[in-house]
Amino acid sequence: DNRPFNAHVVIFFIFLVSNIGGSLTPLGDPPLFVGFLRGVDFFWTTTNLWRETLFVGGVVLGVFLVIDIILHRREAGAPKIKDPTPDTKVRLRGLANLPLLAGVIGAILLSAAWKPGVSFSVFGVSLELQNLVRDAMILALALVSLVISRKEYREANGFNWGPIAEVAKLFAGIFICIVPVIAILRAGHEGALAPLVSLVSSSSGQPNDLAYFWLTGALSSFLDNAPTYLVFFELAGGDPRHLMTEFASTLAAISAGAVFMGANTYIGNAPNFMVYAIARHRGVKMPGFFGYMAWSGLVLIPTFLVAGFLFFG
Known part of the structure; x- marks a missing residue:
C-alpha cells in the first residue's frame, strides 16, 4: 500500500487466488463444490486438473512477475509514498x-x-x-x-461490513436475473439457445471438450460460475460415475472452464467482487468493470486459448 502502482497486485490476486488456485478441490471454488454435491469424488479434480492448473497458473504468475518488475522499476523515480501501514512483527491473534x-x-x-x-x-x-x-x-x-x-482484532484487520453488503446486493440481483437464462440453457436442444447447446456435441453425438471448455467459461464469466457449471454438468449427462471415467476429459473441460474463466469479470465469481470491494475500501485505485476486463482480456484469454488447445483440443 506504499507503492504508487499496486492495483495490478490485487488484479492478479483475483486471477490466481480467487479463481485459478481454487481448481484442485471442491473447497477451492463454488463450481467444484457443486460437482462434489452431485457425486464427483473429492480429489477427482486434484488428479485430473493439476496439469491445467499448473500451466495456467504458471503462465499467469509469470506475466505478473514481468509486469511487477517493470512497474517496480518505474516506481524508482516516483515520489515516495508514506506507508500507511508500517511493517510490524507478525503475530497471530x-x-x-x-x-x-x-x-x-x-x-x-x-x-x-x-x-x-x-x-x-x-x-x-x-x-x-x-x-x-x-x-x-x-x-x-x-x-x-x-x-x-475481540473487536480490536477485526479493527486491526480493517474489517467492515461494506464489501460484504455490496457483494450481497450485487449477487442477489445476478441470481434473480440469471434464472430465465439458466432455464433456457437447461432446456437444451429444445430451448431458445439450442444452436449454442448443439456446439458441445459432434454430429456423432460425442462431446466436444473444447466447446464445453469455452462455452462453460464464457457463460461463467457473466452468469456466475456455479450455476453455469451445473447446467453443463447436466448437459453432459449428469452421471458423475460416467463423467469421472469415460468422459473424464469432458468433466475436466467443464470444471476448468467454470473455475478459470470465472476470473474474466468481477461478477464471474463472488470472491472477485469481494476482493475488489475490500481493495477499494482500503484505498487501492481499482479499475472499473470494463477496465478489469481489459486486464483479463490481455492476460487470461490468450492463456486460455493456448490451454484449451493443449488440453481439450
Missing part, C-alpha cells in the same frame, strides 16, 4: 477461530456425505435438509466468531 473454520469445512463435507432424502419446497424451489443444516451450521459458527473475537 484470534486463534479460537481456527476450530470454527474447521467446523465450516466439516459442515460443507457433511452436506455432501449425509443424504437423509428429506426436502422442502419453497416457492417451487426444492431445499434439501442437508443443505439447510449446513447453512445453519455455518451461520451459527459465524455468530460464535463474532461473539468470541
Whole structure:
C-alpha cells in the first residue's frame, strides 16, 4: 500500500487466488463444490486438473512477475509514498477461530456425505435438509466468531461490513436475473439457445471438450460460475460415475472452464467482487468493470486459448 502502482497486485490476486488456485478441490471454488454435491469424488479434480492448473497458473504468475518488475522499476523515480501501514512483527491473534473454520469445512463435507432424502419446497424451489443444516451450521459458527473475537482484532484487520453488503446486493440481483437464462440453457436442444447447446456435441453425438471448455467459461464469466457449471454438468449427462471415467476429459473441460474463466469479470465469481470491494475500501485505485476486463482480456484469454488447445483440443 506504499507503492504508487499496486492495483495490478490485487488484479492478479483475483486471477490466481480467487479463481485459478481454487481448481484442485471442491473447497477451492463454488463450481467444484457443486460437482462434489452431485457425486464427483473429492480429489477427482486434484488428479485430473493439476496439469491445467499448473500451466495456467504458471503462465499467469509469470506475466505478473514481468509486469511487477517493470512497474517496480518505474516506481524508482516516483515520489515516495508514506506507508500507511508500517511493517510490524507478525503475530497471530484470534486463534479460537481456527476450530470454527474447521467446523465450516466439516459442515460443507457433511452436506455432501449425509443424504437423509428429506426436502422442502419453497416457492417451487426444492431445499434439501442437508443443505439447510449446513447453512445453519455455518451461520451459527459465524455468530460464535463474532461473539468470541475481540473487536480490536477485526479493527486491526480493517474489517467492515461494506464489501460484504455490496457483494450481497450485487449477487442477489445476478441470481434473480440469471434464472430465465439458466432455464433456457437447461432446456437444451429444445430451448431458445439450442444452436449454442448443439456446439458441445459432434454430429456423432460425442462431446466436444473444447466447446464445453469455452462455452462453460464464457457463460461463467457473466452468469456466475456455479450455476453455469451445473447446467453443463447436466448437459453432459449428469452421471458423475460416467463423467469421472469415460468422459473424464469432458468433466475436466467443464470444471476448468467454470473455475478459470470465472476470473474474466468481477461478477464471474463472488470472491472477485469481494476482493475488489475490500481493495477499494482500503484505498487501492481499482479499475472499473470494463477496465478489469481489459486486464483479463490481455492476460487470461490468450492463456486460455493456448490451454484449451493443449488440453481439450
